[in-house]
Amino acid sequence: MDLDSVYRAEYGRCVATLVRLLGDINLAEEAVQDAFAVALEKWDSLPPNPGAWIVTTARNRAIDRLRRESTREARHAQALLLHHRDEPEEVGPVRDDQLRLIFTCCHPALSPDARTALTLRLLAGLEVPEIARAYLVPEPTIAQRIVRAKKKIRDAGIPYRVPAAEELPDRLGPVLTVLYLMFNEGYATTAGPLIRTDLCAEAIRLARELAALMPDEPEVLGLLALLLLTEARRPARLGRDGELVLLPDQDRSLWNRELIAEGHALVRRCLRRNRPGPYQIQAAINAVHTDGDATDWSQVLALYDQLEVVLPTPIVALNRAVAVAEVHGPALALAALESVDLPGYHLLPATRADFLARLGRDAEAAAAYDEAIALAGNETERAFLTVRRAALET
Amino acid sequence: MKQYLLAVHMVEGSPMPEPDVMQKMFDQVERVNEEIRTAGAWVFAGGLQPADTATVVRSEGGSTTMTDGPFAETKEQLGGFWVLRCADLDEALAWAAKCSEACMGPVEVRPFEDEPPV
Incomplete structure (x- = not known):
């Protein structure tokens, strides 16, 4: 047992x-x-x-x-x-109780850090040391965040109920953000090894619950599809020696076909509803990546153009530039990166390095790789970037 | 039912709004007040004179000292407040959003310690 x-x-x-x-x-x-x-x-x-x-x-x-x-x-x-x-x-x-609790845990009156910690503690059942390890924060900090949040819920009278329909647009966002961050932290940890499957599994479990409880919210379905389609590729993401394998080089036979089928079905459901939002568009991008034998990059670029309208963040601009490189070549992609400002984020110099290398500008590429290696938090990504840098001609 | 303080903060030294803006603010606040009363959430509300009219009184060991000025020399000072009776924080936050729009500034929501005696 x-x-x-x-x-x-x-x-x-x-x-x-x-x-x-x-x-x-x-x-x-x-x-x-x-x-x-x-x-x-x-x-x-x-x-x-x-x-x-x-x-x-x-x-x-x-x-x-x-x-x-x-x-x-x-x-x-x-x-x-x-x-x-x-x-x-x-x-x-009672299933509705979980929905109530997740809205209480992710109430906008709580700090974003507290929302995640509290959700992991109460809904995923993670212990304080596990949460502290996942976020590389000292245990007393996590414990205090949880205690303070619970106290505020009680003393300030944060209700234990699913928000009314007119409140949902404001209230659903923080819930989806917490699940997305939980999954992301599991998928690419900020330090240490690359993947923490327990966080990914919890995020997917909670997203499934949410989707079962709110089947009419397309962004909920979009988030679930996004998580499933990302999770589906996980088995191919690391090579035999634990090294990072990029999407074009992945062994597609290792992908989880069941999760892909489920994700694709959800994306189709979203398309039928025709109320696109950031998670649905990101899910659609991942559906393109997992469709057929190779990614149709022009479709991906078109979706990133759409995503940039509803979610104009530097991360989206960075990912869009990657698609630009595949469709229009590295020179235009490099130009698209110029306006992207993401201080401290290793994937910006890493992406720039890749574009520069493709253009044969090796010295500049090496400098950009060095910058990325210095910023990368987890060992797997650092090792990957070091190999890339060594492969340059210089 | 719980009671909540909805506090409006004034930034010290910021210029007074033009009279017509002031009038608009008063009218808006009065409309929200009316709405709060109709909903039965009203307990008390008021606007305060600027912080330089404040006096801090401290009584210790039989002697009382008085200091000119507010508690803390910060830029943000309490400018006015509502005390409302609400079912939960969400209700108080919804009123706060209306109050903030009416008085054209941020509103801090704080729960009172105890339920009011019935």
Whole structure:
């Protein structure tokens, strides 16, 4: 029996339901942890519905705990629990509760750093040291961010509900951003090894939940498609010796066909809705990359032109320049890079170096590679750039 | 229900708005106030004289000292505020957005410590 995977799958769902039942995040977390401790003791094999078992046990544990305490909060929580008593005895985790909790965790009144940490803690069930490792931030900093955010949720009265339709445009954005950042951090860590599959898997799991709960929001589907199509190529991203392999050189037979099919189907659903947004366009770009035997770069460039209109960021301009190089050659691409300003981001000098090398301007390319190597945070990318630099004629 | 302070900050030394802009601001704020009252969220509100009219009073060990000027010599000073009664932060934030637009400046939202006695 694999309690660990049950924990991963059910922790966030159960906490979300207990938050609704108890009206308090800390109490909910304690109750769910109590229930898992009981499970560790009592389970010889998995019960038919582990989530429901955990929720019921957590709720009973919470009632016991609250009866022993007599603070105002405890009485309040107990009242809430009694209020829910007429529900059927075996209540499982409720999917809508997760949606409520993710909107609470990603509330714009919380700092962006706190939103990510809190989402990873409460919905993905990651422990503080794991989050600290993922973001290369000291553990006490993460712990404090989470404590402060929970305190603000309680004291400032941040509601536990899915925003109304008219609020959604403002409120959905931060949720999608958190999931996107979570995946990105897993896919290209800011330091250390290149890939952290656990963060990628959690981001995809939560994006799937969100898409199941909000099937009419095309940007939610777009984000899920983007994550799936990126994840699908992961097996080909590193070579035999752990070295980085760029898209054109990847062994396409290693790509995950199932994820690609799922991603493509989502992109088609988005196209039918015809309400394009940044995530959908990025998903479409990745759909082109994963379609057929080679990337149709003119289609990619057309999509980047479209993306630049809705998302005029320097990162998009940088990626667009890569497509320009493939369609119109490195000289025009280099010109397109001139206006891009991304201080401290290694991929800007790395891209410039590649264009310069293709133009035969090796000395300038070497200087740009040096700049990129100095800025690159993770070992895999640094090694890749060093090999590239050594391959120059000079 | 919780109570929230919606504070308006004035930047010290920034020029006074033209009279017609002032009038427009007063009218807008009054309209929002009316809306708040109708919604039943109104507790109290008021605009403050500039910070140079403030006095800090400190009473310790039987002696009282008074200092001219506000608490902190910062550029941003409290210029006025609303106290509203709302169901949750989202409701307070929605009012804050309206108040900010009406008074043409940022609004800080802070929850009061306790629920008001019923």
